[in-house]
Amino acid sequence: MVIKTSNMEKQVRSELKGGKGDIHFLNCVNKDTIPNCRLLSFMTIPPKCSIGEHEHVKETECYVIRSGEGLIIDNGKEYQVAAGDVVLTGDGDKHSVLNKGDAPLEILAFIVMN
Secondary structure (H helix, E strand, C coil), X not given: CCCCHHHCEEEEEEXXXXXXCEEEEEECCCCCCCCCEEEEEEEEECCCCEEEEEEXXXXXXXXXXXXXXXXXXXXXXXXXXXXXXXXXXXXXXXXXXXXXXXXXXXXXEEEEEC
């Protein structure tokens, strides 16, 4: 199967999980395409925007930082992230992300069900 960018759904979510600003999604697949995969998207977080703290239950989320710089708060601990870094948030863990830079923070995100 090949899915062209032109066939991917674009979505904008405002104040995601209590965060600030608009987060842009390019959804690579829908939740029915890959078993146990709830999300597979390219996310763009504009400068000074964020995704608020949220918990993952019976699932694992992975962020692959593609470009930009950000701040991840993972179970209360702060981490600076940049291109090439990977963030894993497992079952029962909480995290949030903030773009503290001047350029968009671009992330490949996917969520798999445990």
